[in-house]
Amino acid sequence: MVGAVAAEIRAAWVGARVERVTQPSAHDLCLQLRRPGRTAHLRISAHPVLCRVLVAADRPPPAGAPPPPFCQLLRRHLEGGRLTACVHPGLERVLELAIEGRDDLGNPRELRLVAEVTGRLANMVLVGPDGRVLDALRRVPPEINRVRELLPGVPYVPPPRPAGRVDPVLSLAAEGAEALAARLDAAWAGSPGREAPAELLQATVFGLTRPLADAVAAWAGGAPDSPAPPPLPPGTSPLAAALVGLAAAAAGGHARPCVGRDGRGRPAALPWPLPGWSTHPSASPSAALAGAYGRLEAEDREAALRQELATALRAAQDRAGRRAGKQRQEREGALEADRWREEGQTLLAYGHLVPRGAASVRLPSVSNPDVQLDIALDPAASAAANAQRLLRRYRKGRRAEEEVTARLRSAEEELRYLAEAGLALDQAESAEELAALRRELEDQGLWGPRAGRSGREGPPRSGGRDHPPASPSAAGRHRRGAAGRRP
Numbered sequence: 001m002v003g004a005v006a007a008e009i010r011a012a013w014v015g016a017r018v019e020r021v022t023q024p025s026a027h028d029l030c031l032q033l034r035r036p037g038r039t040a041h042l043r044i045s046a047h048p049v050l051c052r053v054l055v056a057a058d059r060p061p062p063a064g065a066p067p068p069p070f071c072q073l074l075r076r077h078l079e080g081g082r083l084t085a086c087v088h089p090g091l092e093r094v095l096e097l098a099i100e101g102r103d104d105l106g107n108p109r110e111l112r113l114v115a116e117v118t119g120r121l122a123n124m125v126l127v128g129p130d131g132r133v134l135d136a137l138r139r140v141p142p143e144i145n146r147v148r149e150l151l152p153g154v155p156y157v158p159p160p161r162p163a164g165r166v167d168p169v170l171s172l173a174a175e176g177a178e179a180l181a182a183r184l185d186a187a188w189a190g191s192p193g194r195e196a197p198a199e200l201l202q203a204t205v206f207g208l209t210r211p212l213a214d215a216v217a218a219w220a221g222g223a224p225d226s227p228a229p230p231p232l233p234p235g236t237s238p239l240a241a242a243l244v245g246l247a248a249a250a251a252g253g254h255a256r257p258c259v260g261r262d263g264r265g266r267p268a269a270l271p272w273p274l275p276g277w278s279t280h281p282s283a284s285p286s287a288a289l290a291g292a293y294g295r296l297e298a299e300d301r302e303a304a305l306r307q308e309l310a311t312a313l314r315a316a317q318d319r320a321g322r323r324a325g326k327q328r329q330e331r332e333g334a335l336e337a338d339r340w341r342e343e344g345q346t347l348l349a350y351g352h353l354v355p356r357g358a359a360s361v362r363l364p365s366v367s368n369p370d371v372q373l374d375i376a377l378d379p380a381a382s383a384a385a386n387a388q389r390l391l392r393r394y395r396k397g398r399r400a401e402e403e404v405t406a407r408l409r410s411a412e413e414e415l416r417y418l419a420e421a422g423l424a425l426d427q428a429e430s431a432e433e434l435a436a437l438r439r440e441l442e443d444q445g446l447w448g449p450r451a452g453r454s455g456r457e458g459p460p461r462s463g464g465r466d467h468p469p470a471s472p473s474a475a476g477r478h479r480r481g482a483a484g485r486r487p
Contacts, residue, residue: 004285006088007253023071051122054286090167091207165206168247218275257288327408344390351383
């Protein structure tokens, strides 16, 4: 796909002027290209998972201000220059853009912007006319990689290649189709016969992922839609012929771009329809990449939102659970108020039996004379004053019990609400349902920077009418179910 995009750029945008350089995010760069009557946006992403290069017609998202240092460097050196070449070295996941501009004295010079879309180690490097690094998106000091530093002033070294593997595109250009096929068959002649064709390909050929190796093996076995090889001598193995056909199609830019899904169901941009894949054709390699990676980014955003919602719900459940436990303990203490009322009434009824200055007294309960009550007293107060003290304590305890019971009911109601919200999260099937649930949690004060900081002691707030559910989904049902219980 990198080679297909390189061919697309060479066919339509070599000679274009670099009007603007922006960096929409920490991983992404955009070069606005302009030709008479046409504008395009060359997007390069060094994301460790979603790295790619493509040509887009639409503008990228607004960039932050001020631009990062690497973007400022590119603006200084590349804006106003012209794209003179686009090089893709064989089957390497690297694309080099040659841009002709002028130095500080106005003298013409050519710089190279190298996009290394190599997965976890993806990077972008600006290389000067002398082959030395001007700067990199991610600098690599010797402490990280002593073999391949990427620092200003250091000679640029391409990503290392595994020794002993054939790059079929480079070999085709250097040797020709017949020599490449013969070289491949000679290399495979000494391999054990039990080795599967796809494993043999990956062990000897550079740049083949396992799905592409499986496709070449299937084409060699007669699967349809294989890239046609150039004329080869009789006796060439079907596997070598299929690989030479792939190399010739890649070198000539004869892609048939499409979008398919891999074994995990994830979208993938493909240069050709692969055997066994369900694919949909695309208008161009860039369109295939935009479609596949757009879906990947949407799926990743949905997965991240789902995880954030689950984390927020767990935190809210923990807070509500702790609050409910505290209120239960306080209610148990408040339940002693009935004993204080009985002791106070007993003292009023039998105060004449209380010795003056006593610290405690045993008296029969006024509600059940068969029960003896041990009542602690204030020796300095009379029996009536001790009775009034106990009755005041009773009335205060009753008020506290009512408040604690209300707070406990609120905490338990919030726990039920959160359990329903968790069920809604499990049942949500789309980004719209997840967004509706997030808005509901925002309305309830359970999402966002203030979640868990308000200290509110109440049930989930009624509301959310400004954000109706997108569909009668679990998110909508949890909203209506929770709202029906609220006071």
